[in-house]
Amino acid sequence: MEKEGVKLVGFWVSPFAQRVKWALKMKGVEYEYIEEDVWNKSALLLELNPVYKKVPVLVHNGKVLAESRIILEYIDETWKNAPLLMPQDPYERAMARFWADFSEKKVLEAGFEALCTRGERQEKAVSSTIEALEKLEQVLKGKKFLGGDSVGYLDLVVGWLAYMMPIWEELASMKILDSSKFPALDEWINNFLSHPGIKDDLPTEEKMKGYFYHLSRKVAPLFYGGEI
Amino acid sequence: MEKEGVKLVGFWVSPFAQRVKWALKMKGVEYEYIEEDVWNKSALLLELNPVYKKVPVLVHNGKVLAESRIILEYIDETWKNAPLLMPQDPYERAMARFWADFSEKKVLEAGFEALCTRGERQEKAVSSTIEALEKLEQVLKGKKFLGGDSVGYLDLVVGWLAYMMPIWEELASMKILDSSKFPALDEWINNFLSHPGIKDDLPTEEKMKGYFYHLSRKVAPLFYGGEI
Numbered sequence: 531m532e533k534e535g536v537k538l539v540g541f542w543v544s545p546f547a548q549r550v551k552w553a554l555k556m557k558g559v560e561y562e563y564i565e566e567d568v569w570n571k572s573a574l575l576l577e578l579n580p581v582y583k584k585v586p587v588l589v590h591n592g593k594v595l596a597e598s599r600i601i602l603e604y605i606d607e608t609w610k611n612a613p614l615l616m617p618q619d620p621y622e623r624a625m626a627r628f629w630a631d632f633s634e635k636k637v638l639e640a641g642f643e644a645l646c647t648r649g650e651r652q653e654k655a656v657s658s659t660i661e662a663l664e665k666l667e668q669v670l671k672g673k674k675f676l677g678g679d680s681v682g683y684l685d686l687v688v689g690w691l692a693y694m695m696p697i698w699e700e701l702a703s704m705k706i707l708d709s710s711k712f713p714a715l716d717e718w719i720n721n722f723l724s725h726p727g728i729k730d731d732l733p734t735e736e737k738m739k740g741y742f743y744h745l746s747r748k749v750a751p752l753f754y755g756g757e758i
Numbered sequence: 759m760e761k762e763g764v765k766l767v768g769f770w771v772s773p774f775a776q777r778v779k780w781a782l783k784m785k786g787v788e789y790e791y792i793e794e795d796v797w798n799k800s801a802l803l804l805e806l807n808p809v810y811k812k813v814p815v816l817v818h819n820g821k822v823l824a825e826s827r828i829i830l831e832y833i834d835e836t837w838k839n840a841p842l843l844m845p846q847d848p849y850e851r852a853m854a855r856f857w858a859d860f861s862e863k864k865v866l867e868a869g870f871e872a873l874c875t876r877g878e879r880q881e882k883a884v885s886s887t888i889e890a891l892e893k894l895e896q897v898l899k900g901k902k903f904l905g906g907d908s909v910g911y912l913d914l915v916v917g918w919l920a921y922m923m924p925i926w927e928e929l930a931s932m933k934i935l936d937s938s939k940f941p942a943l944d945e946w947i948n949n950f951l952s953h954p955g956i957k958d959d960l961p962t963e964e965k966m967k968g969y970f971y972h973l974s975r976k977v978a979p980l981f982y983g984g985e986i
Contacts, residue, residue, distance in 0.1 A: 600855045607848035620835035621821050627828045
């Protein structure tokens with residue numbers, strides 16, 4: 531692999547790779563995109579990320595970075611031009627890290643469980659997702675973006691919610707993003723998806739539907755012991 | 759609670775609270791320490807950290823912070839005097855965050871499982887811990903501290919290993935920190951524990967032994983389905 535330049539190893543539907551694509555685009559960083567087959571991992575991925583064997587991996591002038599939230603901070607600290615992704619105040623920055631981690635542990639994980647389960651197990655996962663979103667609703671209240679007036683780190687981390695959750699809701703016949711319960715999040719979804727560059731490079735709804743239809747049916751018996 | 763000053767809510771044996779104590783001491787920050795009973799959580803803790811209900815919580819001039827690694831970065835960004843805890847280079851900083859997260863997920867969790875299990879389950883957990891430590895051994899090679907020449911963020915995050923793992927090894931009759939396997943880590947443990955301020959405020963071996971003896975017996979049937 532060449533030592534110069536920026537390369538991103540991703541997977542078309544990975545929300546973790548997507549946030550890195552957004553960040554590079556917002557910063558105006560040119561890069562080579564390398565599509566990985568996560569179901570049949572390449573020697574390159576195993577070499578670049580031997581610890582977790584996961585996308586995304588960013589390679590910058592030969593330096594290799596894994597873990598999407600760590601990559602986002604690296605991008606912001608390396609390409610210091612606007613827009614700044616992290617808040618400049620240390621407390622605001624700590625809060626962005628706190629809620630980013632929370633959204634991963636409490637919204638993404640529970641939401642994915644709700645996609646891949648049915649019955650009581652699903653009801654519980656839907657409730658957990660909604661409970662977690664109530665906290666994000668409070669964080670968002672009175673702001674246009676989670677980053678304040680403009681899209682920032684936390685918006686990019688939570689961004690999957692805006693375009694992926696509606697697909698999950700439809701596939702699993704569940705309601706999570708209820709606009710009467712979450713007016714601020716509802717507005718944020720519109721604001722976020724209308725932001726320049728955010729919608730440009732997203733996978734199509736149809737392709738995502740097909741992927742998650744099969745993934746949820748594949749994962750259900752393995753992880754949750756039941757068929758869906 | 760008063761709005762001025764710095765307060766830390768901790769629990770005497772929590773490795774997560776310990777790393778915050780170390781950071782505040784290294785930065786020379788005066789603070790009020792509030793001991794929490796994590797087995798009978800106070801109204802104060804539930805109010806300060808309603809999301810996770812866990813120690814440590816740092817309160818700085820009325821601003822509330824949870825999650826120890828986030829608190830460490832906040833401390834470093836707020837009290838900018840030496841010693842700097844985070845590396846200054848963005849790539850080194852990303853690596854510190856990566857290995858800190860890794861040590862939590864792969865060393866601390868597996869090590870605790872090894873403490874609380876026996877038989878095959880324990881053997882597996884011991885192997886996982888050793889495998890993860892082999893990676894940290896590589897990170898450390900040729901350096902005095904994980905932070906380079908001086909104690910930094912990653913040392914504080916991994917610091918529990920130096921004084922707590924030997925107790926776990928004794929209680930669970932297992933060998934993990936084998937100095938022939940981990941010469942760099944072995945030297946690091948000595949360097950770290952000899953560093954000014956690190957050993958000052960640690961719980962005594964006897965008190966830790968009593969605590970983890972009872973904790974491991976309490977946790978084993980709940981989490982691992984077997985008595986030890």
